[in-house]
Amino acid sequence: MNDDRRDKLRSLSIDRDEVQGGSGGVSPLVLVGAVLVTALIAAGAVWFLMQGDEAAPAQTQQAASTVEAPASQPVPASSETPAPAASRVPRAAGLVASGYVTARRQATVSAEITGRIAEVLVEEGAEVEAGEVLARLDDTRARLDLDLIDAQIAAAEARVRSLEFQAREARTVTGRASSLFEREIASEAALTAAQAQQSSLEAQLRAARADLDSARVRRTSQEDLIARHIVRAPFAGVVIAKNAQVGEILFPGSAGGGFTRTGVATLVDMASLEIEVDVNEGQIQRVSPGQRVEAVLDAYPDWRIPARVEAIIPTADRSRATIQVRVALNERDERVLPDMAARVTFIE
Incomplete structure (x- = not known):
C-alpha cells in the first residue's frame, strides 16, 4: 500500500528541469505558484488515500457484524410472524413414558372348518359391520x-x-x-x-x-x-391385513405356509384403540387408575390428546423391571392407528 501511495505522489510532482527547459526561464512568482499548486494537489491525494484505507476496514467490520447478527441477535418479529414460543400453552408436567397404540379388540378372522377359499370379498382398509361376509369357502x-x-x-x-x-x-x-x-x-x-x-x-x-x-x-x-363355509366379521371394524387369496386352503388348525392359510383377514375395532406403556417399578407409585394423562403421537408432535389411566396391569416384567399401564384415549380420531409410537405424560 505504501508503494502505491509513493507512485501516485510521484506522478503528481512537476519536474523543474522540464519546466525550465521548455520555457527558457520562469519568473520566481510563477515558480512559487506552481509549487503551491503541486503541494495542494499532493496533500489532497494523500488525504483521499488515507480516507479510503480507513473506510475499508470499517466496511469490512460492518459486513462482518451484519453476517453475525442472525446468530447473536434474534430478528424482530413482524405482524405476520407467529407468536414466540413463550406465548404457547406450556406442556404438562409429570412422569413421562413411551409406548405404542394397541387395540383391545383385534382378531384374525377364519372359518371353523378346512376348505378351499372360493371368494374373498374384502381388501385392506375396508370398514365392515358385525356379521358382514368376508369370504366364502367351496x-x-x-x-x-x-x-x-x-x-x-x-x-x-x-x-x-x-x-x-x-x-x-x-x-x-x-x-x-x-x-x-x-x-x-x-x-x-x-x-x-x-x-x-x-x-x-x-x-x-x-x-x-x-x-x-x-x-x-x-x-x-x-x-x-x-x-x-362363510367367513363373517365377528365385530365391526377395519380390515388391516388380507391374509389369504382365492384358491388357497384354509386350515385353522395348521401353522400356515405354502398354499395353506390359518386366517382370511385381520380385523381391528378402531373404537377400542388405547396406548400401552411400560413404567419403571420405581415410578409406578406416581400412577393411579383414572389419572389424567396427556398423549402425544410421534407422527403428530403438535397434537396433544387428552387421556386417562384405564388400568395398571397387576404384574411386573422381571427382565425389564417395568409394569404395563393401559391408557384410554378420551378422543377418537381417524389419525390414531394401531402400532403408532406414542409418548404420554401422567399429570400430577
Missing part, C-alpha cells in the same frame, strides 16, 4: 351331502306314512277280532295274532318316525356346516 361337497339328506328325509316320510296306514288297519283288525271273540265267533288265537300284528306295526312306525327325526337333525347339522 361348499360344493357339503351341498351334495345336503341333497342326500333331503332324499333320506323324503324316504323316511314316505315310510312313516305307509306304516301309519298299516298300523291304522291293524287296529281295525284287532278291534274286529276282539268283537268276534267276545261273541265267541272268532278264536282267541285270531285275536292274539291281530294284536301282535298291530303292536309290530306300531313299533315300526315309531322307528320310522325316529329315523325321520334323525334325518331332519342331520339336515340341520348339514345346513350349519354349509353356513360355516
